[in-house]
Amino acid sequence: MKKIAFIIPPAVELLDLAGPMQVFSEASFYGFEVQLEFYSIQPDTASSVGLPFGKLQPYSKAALQAGDFIIIPGVRFESLKVLISWEKAFFHWLRDTAQRGINICSICNAAFFLGEAGLLNNRECTTHWRRVDALQKQYPKARVLNDVLFVKTDSIYTSAGISAGIDLALSILEELTDPLFVNKVARGLVVYYRRSHQHTQQNIYLDYRNHINPKVHQVQDYLVEQLASELSLEKLANLVNTSPRNLSRIFKEATGITIGDYLTKLRIEKAKTLKNNPDYTIEYIAAACGFKSPRQLQRILKSTD
Structure with a gap:
């Protein structure tokens, strides 16, 4: 069974978290075997709008194996600089985790966390369109792409902002299942299934489905x-x-x-x-x-x- 661990930072953007989470929850409803787990970077975590979370295990407690996934949602941008300054241990842990064959995924500006961990060096990546230039400037070894929904390079996944996390999650789900199953999940969520130019060609089971009739x-x-x-x-x-x-x-x-x-x-x-x-x-x-x-x-x- 695949394990997907969501690492929730302080001031998390709720849709960055809820969108991908709901994709895998819906997939589970249709029979996909997946284990969702939730961890925090800091204790007493609350969202960007102040919604508090219950007690979560620290990220260091995540027991992950090669082939599992970590998904890190984005945060209120004003909090990003502080987190990058304070959470050096987290970035070391991310780097070590990636070296063990675990897939690392960022939503929106969580790409800065991956950059700080050195995971974007010499890799194509993306982030929210407002932060593309800042990401490239801060991590010059990264190859930051604009106008794409998500990018996969090796075992590192990055997505654009907010709802693009849903597209990334659907793409990951297709890797683990098949296009017809993903179409069923997307329809259950009442979303269009879109892809970036980095992804595979459209499939007949997904073509002609961008409607809600x-x-x-x-x-x-x-x-x-x-x-x-x-x-x-x-x-x-x-x-x-x-x-x-x-x-x-x-x-x-x-x-x-x-x-x-x-x-x-x-x-x-x-x-x-x-x-x-x-x-x-x-x-x-x-x-x-x-x-x-x-x-x-x-x-x-x-x-x-």
Whole structure:
């Protein structure tokens, strides 16, 4: 089971903490096995707006193994300079932890903590757009990027400010699961699943999902799960209690493509995945993906190569 330890600094920004935390909590609801733990840098920690936290174990008590994650949310910027001056032991601990193969993640201006620990040297990274220049100036060996949501370099992850921590957490979750599962989590959180240019290419299970129309999402989910079934526009329309004409209209408005085009893309994606298994015949793959014949599948795959 993966362990994700949130290290909560004084004057923490609540959304920096709550956003990523909720991603993994939602993933747990859908069956992902993860253990969330919470530690503090200083005793008697309170948020940037004064909300106090209960008694937390100090960060030094975190029992982490290679492959686990540490996530450090950002803080009120006025507190950052003081923390950097006082918490030298914490930065030594961060550096030692990274050397043990544990993934270190910063949200917003917590990138300064990573910089102080020497973890940004010769690495691409990012932070809140207001602090990009300051981060680069303070840690000149870092390669600070602007206009990206998050960056992964080796086992070091950094994100832009506030809600970008959700995007980073979803990206980490995809590394640990798969795109279809992450789409389910993102929908549960009612957020769009966005990616930076540092991340992998979009996947059909995530493409055309940047909308909040529940009927269209329901149809998309059904298509993913029922590719081998007999599908018709009338059947899909009945599924969401609307007319075929209205479903075609709202699907195109929400996704930008027709239901037929979306279905074809899904079938091609699944066929390419199944082709990686040498035990599957072309006849089996065609049937499993809903193609009329192996010849049709071969023709379509050839046209997409």
